[in-house]
Amino acid sequence: MEHEELKRQVNERIEERTEGMVKLLGSLVDKETVIGNEGPGQEVVIDKFEKMSLEPDVWIPDVDDLREHEGFFETQPYQEVGYEDRPNVVATIKGEGDGPTLALSGHMDVVPVTDSEWDYDPFSMTQKGDRLYGRGTGDMKGGLTACIHAIDCLRDLGIELQGDIYLQSTLEEEDGGVGGILSVLMRGYLPDGAIIAEPKGVPNMGMASAGVRYFKLTVHGKSAHVGYGFEGINALDKAMRLYEALRELDAERKARIDYEPAYRKDPRMRGHETNLNIGMIEAAEWPAIIPGEVELTGRLGWPPGEEPEDVMAELEATIAGVTESDEWLSDHPPELEFFGLQADPHETDPNEELLQVAMRNAEWITGHEGVFYGGSGGNDTRYYKRYYDIPAMSLGPEPNNIHGANEYVTLPSLIETAQSIACTAIDYCGVAET
The missing domain is CATH 3.30.70.360 (Alpha-Beta Plaits)
Structure with missing residues (x-):
């Protein structure tokens, strides 16, 4: 496998710094970012990016611009609270060459807690063995944290890529993502490929939506x-x-x-x-x-x-x-x-380079065979492929009870997600010569 020794170093660093990833996830879960109130969680991401010496681009979605897009519809959260104090956050890590650009994305919003059967405070992360409980640990603050941790560890090792990385934290995916991923794309963040770290259970990957x-x-x-x-x-x-x-x-x-x-x-x-x-x-x-x-x-x-x-x-x-x-x-x-929600279907060819690179790395890391699947539910990857013809996929940790009581994510799958994303970035974007 190309860059195998380098990727082994990255994987080791990701495991060594697991405590920091868990701490970041806990800080995000502590913020009650029920859809329409994403701002407090985005402040945590902004602070993390700044500590990584990155300059985040922070903006409020412009609904007048969004209305011009064929994928626009008024989401329920927009109708109820608008977009004020609900920013998107993107940090760009510039590549050292002309390699492909890769977007790594996660959404900040979570669904409300309406079930009284929680054994733990849903907005204060609880760790029990390898399980991390809390609203959003699975869907999808865990995946977002894995993306950030992957890039943080690459930078910690001084690894520079040839292509750019867009590290993105977005809004309102749970109600269609108009103010989130669509706003990001319309702002000009148009990569060659995109990974949204939705909880699919690495090495399985989403390649279609309903x-x-x-x-x-x-x-x-x-x-x-x-x-x-x-x-x-x-x-x-x-x-x-x-x-x-x-x-x-x-x-x-x-x-x-x-x-x-x-x-x-x-x-x-x-x-x-x-x-x-x-x-x-x-x-x-x-x-x-x-x-x-x-x-x-x-x-x-x-x-x-x-x-x-x-x-x-x-x-x-x-x-x-x-x-x-x-x-x-x-x-x-x-x-x-x-x-309300108006999602159009999409399908990305699993033979696209990004998807093949990601699958090879995820299977190598987990030691399991993965499958490309999807088409039974809507998600944000459709904006990339359907409207901009950008190959996009979902790759994320093992989900459990998402949208329900005692939602949790497993720590090993979080680590494997971060490793898969980091190794995919190395192969897809290319490593700059030193």
Whole structure:
């Protein structure tokens, strides 16, 4: 393997300085950076970059500029709090030659803690053996910390690369990443390749993401007192006709659509590459009322291979079919609204140089065979590949209970992630002559 002895030195240094990586992760977990409140965590990153003698670029996303991009949509956090006090942070490590530029990225936001079953304070990291507990240790402050630690150790050894490194901490990935990765790309950070350290369980790597749309279907009836129900039209009855039709559409799509990368890692995913789910049903606010209006709120997800307009058209056609067959609905048609998260699918060819280099190094470090997989969920890598044709992948530590109670990351997988990233940077960017 090229640069093998140098990479062994780097891997040893990463292990020797593990305590510093754990300390940094703990400092990040201590900051309650629930999406919309990323600022306090970004201050920790800024301080770390400055201690590394780096000059961070810190900026607030410009929503007017973002609106000009085809991938723009208004995220819920933006609608609620805007972008004030929510900066992105990027540090550039200039290369000594003309090697490829590599972006290493992680998001600062975490999902809220709504589960009371935590055994530990979710916003104060707790170490139990090789497990590091806390909100965001897995998704994805652990991966972000591994990126920073990898580059810190390269610099500590005096290793200079031929290509530039963009070390990035971004916003609101959990709701689509518009103010985060999209803002970073529009600011001009356009690398030759990108790694987002999402928790995939090194050496496994993400190479695709799903299309996602949230939708709300409002069904109209006629409200009445239940004792005089004959005077009303139960909107819930009408909504259930639509609900059953959507269930049938979901089953038909599941039987029709096959995307092998989605189930490479977990065979149970086969047959579930696409999904149409109603997650919320809201009707009347009193049991003695015939509901006059019902809202069905759902998520439509699909793997690469279909364009958004085609998938949404199937949903619209199904709703139209039920509407046309019902006398009341024909005169009082339901209203379909797409809102919130708008992720389009993407796929990066696993034969791209960056992905092959990363896989070779991750397998060498872990001693295990990895797989390229993805396509069942949305993530930020789509911005690189779909809109800028930049090869992008996810490579990160072993996740456990992310978004749930007692979220944790394993320390060995954090170390292996940092080592994989450092070794990939050496091979992909090239080592400057000394």
